Amino acid sequence: MSSCNGNCSTCGSDCADRKQESLLAQLNPKSSVKKVIAVVSGKGGVGKSTVTSMLAVAMARKGKRAAVLDADITGPSVPTAFGVTECQGATEDGLYPAVTRGGIQVMSINLLLDNNTDPVVWRGPVIAGAVKQFWTDVIWEDVDFMFVDMPPGTGDVPLTVFQSLPVDGIVIVTSPQDLVSMIVSKAVKMANMMHIPVLGFVENYSYLQCPDCGKKIQVFGQSKLDQVAAEFGLPVLARLPIDPKVAECCDCGLIETVDTDAVADVIAAVEKA
Numbered sequence: 001m002s003s004c005n006g007n008c009s010t011c012g013s014d015c016a017d018r019k020q021e022s023l024l025a026q027l028n029p030k031s032s033v034k035k036v037i038a039v040v041s042g043k044g045g046v047g048k049s050t051v052t053s054m055l056a057v058a059m060a061r062k063g064k065r066a067a068v069l070d071a072d073i074t075g076p077s078v079p080t081a082f083g084v085t086e087c088q089g090a091t092e093d094g095l096y097p098a099v100t101r102g103g104i105q106v107m108s109i110n111l112l113l114d115n116n117t118d119p120v121v122w123r124g125p126v127i128a129g130a131v132k133q134f135w136t137d138v139i140w141e142d143v144d145f146m147f148v149d150m151p152p153g154t155g156d157v158p159l160t161v162f163q164s165l166p167v168d169g170i171v172i173v174t175s176p177q178d179l180v181s182m183i184v185s186k187a188v189k190m191a192n193m194m195h196i197p198v199l200g201f202v203e204n205y206s207y208l209q210c211p212d213c214g215k216k217i218q219v220f221g222q223s224k225l226d227q228v229a230a231e232f233g234l235p236v237l238a239r240l241p242i243d244p245k246v247a248e249c250c251d252c253g254l255i256e257t258v259d260t261d262a263v264a265d266v267i268a269a270v271e272k273a
Contacts, residue, residue: 025132025164028094031140033067036165037147037270038196041173042183044152047204048173049077050250051240051263052149055171056104058260058267064144067097069134070108071161072151073127074120079110083253087111094139102256105143107134124156131157132164145270154190162194169199169273171237171266176206176223184228198234199269201225206239216241237266 027033039052052068059066070078079085079098084106088096097107109130110116120127140146148165151157161167170191174180184201191198203225207216219242229236240262249258 023163024166025136028136028139030093031138031143033140033143033146035145035168035270035273037145037199037273038150038158038161038165038167038170039147039173040150040158040170040187040191041152042154042187043179044075046152046173046175047240048152049081049149050246050255051171051173051202051204052147053078053081053250053255054246054258054260054263055266055270056145056147057102057256057258058263059145059147059270060102060104060256061260062267065103065105065142067105067140067143067146068107069131069138069146069148070106070110071131071134071148071157073109073122073130073157075151076108076110077250078106078149079108079116080253081250081255082106084111085116094137096139096141100256104256105140107138128156128160131160135165154186158190159194162190162196167196169197169270171199171202171270173202173204174225175204176218176220176225180224181228184225185232188232188234197273198232199273200235200237200266201229202237202263202266203239205242208242235265235269237269238263 039048041048056066056068068078070076082100084098084100087098097105098111099105109120148161150161172184172187174184188198203223205220208219209216225236246258249255
């Protein structure tokens, strides 16, 4: 409604915003989560899970209790990055997530499979339901910031997360390619449709720095992100290089050892969300 002031208690109308609010899933009674940040991308292969993990690590280093909800059910990679293989256990009250060496709580479908290479061959609504259960059935203990690693695109799971979880803000991860304008625009427009603020962009694989001379090589060509960011009036919060050391740490379960200084501005924006 054009006259909506955002306060449903002052209005008796059954508007779209009120209906959307009623779709929020109930957090497990034993859980406490203060802020939820969704990390999204319009397409796959941009290193979104790595960025999500780095944000959780950076937040934990600031003394905050961080968590990662891995909503990428068919392509879960967060447990591998953190080197965790199983949950803490379950009680009649719910399921306890895995806890990393640095105290970050992690929940992912791969923590529940007998073999982490088994494919999850489920239809969209079932996958979306599983993600919702990660919110309702998992016991998240005193979480200050939860980062939700979203699957790429604008399908069932992103829609479920945006409607069912109280998302405080969205960070969009992209890469410096010609496709970025169209793909990023879709992600921003979906966020606007769901009335969730976009905090800004992270450009991953932005450049490769020569280890000998220090020159920055733009492997994927000249970035187009600044133009898109200006179009939507949103900031570019970080430009992350192609770094073999980060890739190696993810493969070895040592993401908590990487340097996270490059995402400092992203963390600052998240804290203000």
